[in-house]
Amino acid sequence: MLDLNRWLFSCIAAGHQVDAPLIPAARWIAEHGAAIGILMLLALCCLRPTQRAGVLGVGLVAVLSAAVAHALADAFAMPRPFVTGDSAPWIAHGGRGAFPSAHATVMFAVTFSLWPLRGLRPAALAMGALALATAWARVHGGLHYPMDIAGGAALAAVLVYGLRLIALWLRARWAAPRGRRVRRQLLRRWRGAAAGGAP
Numbered sequence: 001m002l003d004l005n006r007w008l009f010s011c012i013a014a015g016h017q018v019d020a021p022l023i024p025a026a027r028w029i030a031e032h033g034a035a036i037g038i039l040m041l042l043a044l045c046c047l048r049p050t051q052r053a054g055v056l057g058v059g060l061v062a063v064l065s066a067a068v069a070h071a072l073a074d075a076f077a078m079p080r081p082f083v084t085g086d087s088a089p090w091i092a093h094g095g096r097g098a099f100p101s102a103h104a105t106v107m108f109a110v111t112f113s114l115w116p117l118r119g120l121r122p123a124a125l126a127m128g129a130l131a132l133a134t135a136w137a138r139v140h141g142g143l144h145y146p147m148d149i150a151g152g153a154a155l156a157a158v159l160v161y162g163l164r165l166i167a168l169w170l171r172a173r174w175a176a177p178r179g180r181r182v183r184r185q186l187l188r189r190w191r192g193a194a195a196g197g198a199p
Contacts, residue, residue, distance in 0.1 A: 006086065008146040012139045015087050023090050026137040030091050033134030037107055037127060044123055051117055058113040062106050065159050069105035069152060073097035080143055087142025101144050104152025105159075107131035112160040 014020035041062075044055045078099035081087040108131050114124035135149040 005145050005147040009081060009086060009139065012136065012146065013081065013087050013142055014090055014140050015142070020090065022140060026140040027091050029133050029137035030141050030143065033130055033137065034103060034106070037110060037130055040123065040127060040130070041110070044120065048119070051120060054117045054120075055114075058110055058117075061113045061160060061163065062110050064163075065105045065109040065156055066102055068159060069100050069102040069155060072100055072155070073102060078148070081145060082142040089142060091138075091141040091143055093143050098144050099148045100151035100155050101135070101138065101148040102152065103138060104131065104135050104144075104149045105155050107134060108153045108156035109160050112156055116164075 014023055014026070041055055041059055045052050048055065074097055076099050077097040080093070080095065080098040082089040082093075083095050107127065111124050111128040111131055114120045114127060117124075135144075138144045139146060139149065
């Protein structure tokens, strides 16, 4: 597996080329891909007011996935290609753990979260394309091995669909007869408190 990882890296990365023609593009995408993704979510909030709650939920998933990815990367402490000597340091970056890629985790988590939202599949496809471009740029520039990207995408899938299963379970419990009774009790208490506080 490690040999496959390094072979894939050698096929994609600039490595130690004396003159790597795609490095300027890779550097720009690697440094700005996440910002473009944030701007896309903000644009969706403005352009799709009926989906604003869903898009804000996607933003929360992005924050959670970033925190989990950074925690795992620190725990695994896998070196980056420019640290192991497999690539020149084409893009300035710290030496913290590379697996899983936080960029890949967040951007694929946003892609997977947008996909089921009504009318937002084109946005999900655009975010997926941006995620792939950013992944290529960060591998080409020596910041990640391909397995770092694959690990980030897998983590994103586990987080998004795990959260979806939890949400469906909670919704089913809330809709069950006991959940309806609890809802009615809470509503009666709220109305009683509101009536008691009224002048």
